[in-house]
Amino acid sequence: MEKITWRCKDCGYTFESDAGKPPPESCPGCKEKCEFLNVTCYVPECGMEGQDPRLK
Numbered sequence: 936m937e938k939i940t941w942r943c944k945d946c947g948y949t950f951e952s953d954a955g956k957p958p959p960e961s962c963p964g965c966k967e968k969c970e971f972l973n974v975t976c977y978v979p980e981c982g983m984e985g986q987d988p989r990l991k
């Protein structure tokens with residue numbers, strides 16, 4: 936299954952979840968209700984998986 940890599944806007948914590956699922960309401964890193972950025976790599980330059988380095 937495809938994975939989405941999310942990054943917490945507040946603490947920078949990154950984690951993966953299954954594509955099709957929304958990110959959790961509260962951040963696993965800082966336990967706050969955070970906004971999450973989708974930083975999944977979709978292009979061959981970064982290997983099509985994990986985090987896109989250009990989105991750091």
Ligand SMILES: [Zn+2]
Nearest residue numbers: 943946962965
């Ligand atoms: Zn956080």
